[in-house]
Amino acid sequence: MSELRKDPITGRWVIISTERGRRPSDFGIEKARAKGGFCPFCSGNEDKTPPEILAYRQEGSKPNGPGWRLRVVANKFPVLRVEGDLNKEGVGLYDRMAGIGAHEVIIESPDHEDTLSTLPPKHFEEVLWAYRERMLDLRKDFRLRYGMIFKNHGETAGATLEHSHSQLIALPVIPHLVMEEMSGSRDYYHYKERCIFCDIVHQEIHEGERVVLENQEFLAITPFASFSPFECWILPKRHDCSFEESQASMIQPLAAIFSEALKRLERALNWPPYNFILHTAPFAERKLEYYHWHFEIIPKLTRVAGFEWGSGFFVNPTPPEQAAKFLREMEGF
């Protein structure tokens, strides 16, 4: 089992994986584990993963066999488990609870050679549909407060398997950075009576210099205070706080801009490792005026020194205006 512990000073929650309990000699073996000829995510190896929770498959094909285009399965090495009670308790001044939650893997394609950015448009849309469907299902569990969807692409971005996949972790607490975004944007709303993300969308469209791509519904920008070079956000232009509750008609234009942004980042940066994370409202929130869902894509280009994640203070060597200009001017491929 794992447990969730709260830093009493900053209020951040950490998952402590007591089950794995890695000893000193266990570190440094990751590289070896990541390679190898066999892939449990490839078509034909369905019995090597936990049973599918959701799949988009050919009519007539059977669950947990070939014929699928996309599968969602439980993570075989989950950081949290669905079974059990939260058992919240205090230990002196500390707080902890059981590691309850869901940890799922979205296998984006049966083909080992596919990457998210090379999927045909309809297939990319299905990935987004799967995110949405799983979020809508998991939010029914009253113990869970937040659904975090993310992708680690490439070994240095944290991917332990090469086959293209994303992950969903549903948590019984709200992640720190989401809390920060919520409270920052709430403060702004109280002061201005406007959503700060909507104001950002307006200012960026007006100024133009940090815009990477735009379509009828979405804007892709390199944010003003990008903490990482070539960081890229995709935001709906109209106010909306919850990804999974957004209109079905948003999926097609989202897939289009997302795919194009990834293609440009990959070409510009020579197919870098990258991460993306969905930022959306907590499960319990409905129709928030001040919060605005978006995806953040972070190419992994610089080595994050410990002082940066230990201080929260980042140095970004590429001004976002330069990054946006570069990505904007990549045409015709």
Add this chain to the structure above:
Amino acid sequence: MSELRKDPITGRWVIISTERGRRPSDFGIEKARAKGGFCPFCSGNEDKTPPEILAYRQEGSKPNGPGWRLRVVANKFPVLRVEGDLNKEGVGLYDRMAGIGAHEVIIESPDHEDTLSTLPPKHFEEVLWAYRERMLDLRKDFRLRYGMIFKNHGETAGATLEHSHSQLIALPVIPHLVMEEMSGSRDYYHYKERCIFCDIVHQEIHEGERVVLENQEFLAITPFASFSPFECWILPKRHDCSFEESQASMIQPLAAIFSEALKRLERALNWPPYNFILHTAPFAERKLEYYHWHFEIIPKLTRVAGFEWGSGFFVNPTPPEQAAKFLREMEGF
């Protein structure tokens, strides 16, 4: 020049290095740069660094020549510069200011083969004296609000030069994580009328299971909610908010426990890359009842996936109780 930009949503400041302005093709060359036979930090190469700001040297030896035990110089590639005005300004809803600050390097020994943990006790103390002296000097500059001392040891921890050194960045803003610690510990103080760090020290000594080392003045623990495996904090047992204002008599016991903690981490984890960061009160603060300075040592054992520093949510595979037990039981070397 560089500039400081504030994330309008979370309030985090980022240094955007407009001078370096790295283009896509510039990434991935770091490895090549880090190696090479020549070392500007070695004795005899004093003219290859900016002139020394502080040095501890043999009596009669001349500045910027051999005969030193420790030198402090300006960083040749600073992320911030001392000259100029802050020029704070708003740009629509965004805020920025000039990249004013200091970026210094503490060269801990003239010998390329030395590491901090292998320095003799008196020499280790001199490193701490240098930190203190530079902090006391820089806080006189009214534009600067915070002094951040840290060390990146080893390439994957962000060190670009092998020769043992630490860094000091003095900032015109207070780093986000320090603000968070300050506000979290202030809330606790308002509620309890006690310093939360003092309470942690008491609880840890009482429980014992997360204690790594203890001497008359200091405690080394693996914190309850360690976000990283084998993370280790060194705290003064008596309340004190400011490292640079702490009593001179604290330096000797601090060097002793710090050196021993590093030695144990290095031996246990096979000489891992690591970072440490001093957490201390902002320059303007005096005699804070609620804040408590400490060092945080973070061995770089796991790959931090983008989702972790993008969500603020960490998974730690080694319970701190196991890490402490392991480090505690390493005797006699």
